[in-house]
Amino acid sequence: MSGRGGSGPIGISHDARYRDASGANVIEALKAQCLRQRQLKAGEDLFGPGSQQNAIFVLIEGWTLLYTLLENGKRQILHFAVADTLLGLPPSKGTVSTFGVQALTRAVVAEIPHRRVRELVAERPGFALALAQSMARDTDLAFDLLTSIGRSPARVRVARLLLQLFVRAWSRLPGHGIEAVRLPLTQEQLGDATGLSSVHVNRVLHELKREGIAAFHYRRLRILDPDRLIDAAEIDPETLKSWIV
């Protein structure tokens, strides 16, 4: 950004396939601007809710989660982010972040100061548009989760999250043949993401296993019957495809 009007973007964003006008990869372009990397241990916060950043981040390696905290002590997980995801910042200058980012595994992030982002935008107009589109995708994902949590029973919510996590983990695996993936999540985290208690998540997981649909146990997710899982998740195949990174 060239003038006084704005600041660094952005909220969060994903996926290596957003390209600016010249076809250059947005994520790669950002990585190239990186001054320093940060190493995170599992459980460590990249930044907390209410913090103010002067940089955006690209997740290079590992899993992270976006979350908010409530007055009543509960937590809502907003998104699970994997490598090559943009983890950004507030919607206007000086805004504090409404959410926090925490590492689920050991993770590596690139830190790109807002100033660098503004330079990139000034150099390549299409870059900012790609950022905007990336943000639009984030909004869509948030809307999707919102709909799931607001209007679906527990079983559907859990099935949907498992399916989404599986698709995203599986699609970045070298050999795509396998129907089992490793997800660095606890049942409590599944609960915080679906708006359920960990106990109830456990019950639903058992139900899904008993029915031969999917089995999640100590960080290992096996899809036993993909079709019936899609059915249980009550999503249309179109939405499913949009999850494939």
Place this chain on the structure above:
Amino acid sequence: MSGRGGSGPIGISHDARYRDASGANVIEALKAQCLRQRQLKAGEDLFGPGSQQNAIFVLIEGWTLLYTLLENGKRQILHFAVADTLLGLPPSKGTVSTFGVQALTRAVVAEIPHRRVRELVAERPGFALALAQSMARDTDLAFDLLTSIGRSPARVRVARLLLQLFVRAWSRLPGHGIEAVRLPLTQEQLGDATGLSSVHVNRVLHELKREGIAAFHYRRLRILDPDRLIDAAEIDPETLKSWIV
């Protein structure tokens, strides 16, 4: 956007105060690109979920709501949008919209073809960045609602929505002295926005009225005790301020 890489943005976005590098108002800049306006009757769809648009829209007048539909026939309201709000489109070229936009009142929208948006972006780099920031705000709002629905009981959800709607309606009123506003909503719509049944919304509204906190009755919202409403909504004043347009 100058090259082949992108398409028209965007998701949804709000608020007249986003400015691009030259300080020009993004919403106003978009309105200036408007080729034609559309008039909507109350209840009419601007576009439905799953539709494909080749334009973005700016709400000039009236109220609209963003919504999704589920297989089980239920509806989730994602956002209530007021005048000077950007109602945009999918995160990449050819994507169908995941949500629909419906008019709550008689409404007027400006239609801006994606091509025009690309021209604007090419002319003014800061414009796209302002779009991205606007999208970031949308994401924040979605996260906020997500947290509310996922992790708060009915009373808190309803109080929070009433407070947000009041603040937004009140802040665009000429005389700011009044503690009552007109909201073009039914209890069923409050339910679809909070993930509750209309019956339960009704009960919570009664509770809030009986306690002398707030009264919503046939489209008229009166705030009886602002402090206790803020308390009931379990929000911190910082978040509240961010809602003031």
Place this chain on the structure above:
DNA sequence: CGACTGGTTGATGATTGTCAATAAGTGTGG
């Protein structure tokens, strides 16, 4: 002044949360 939409109320039951005690799995240091 109807007709219709939207709101109100009570009874009942399903879904989900909480508590608490136990078991299973994981990781670490010897």
Place this chain on the structure above:
DNA sequence: CCACACTTATTGACAATCATCAACCAGTCG
């Protein structure tokens, strides 16, 4: 490789929250 400490998962009993159904009432609009 084993013992220990710790985290995570499992299970049952019970309670709270919220949905559904159905009948009735109130307000609004033409």
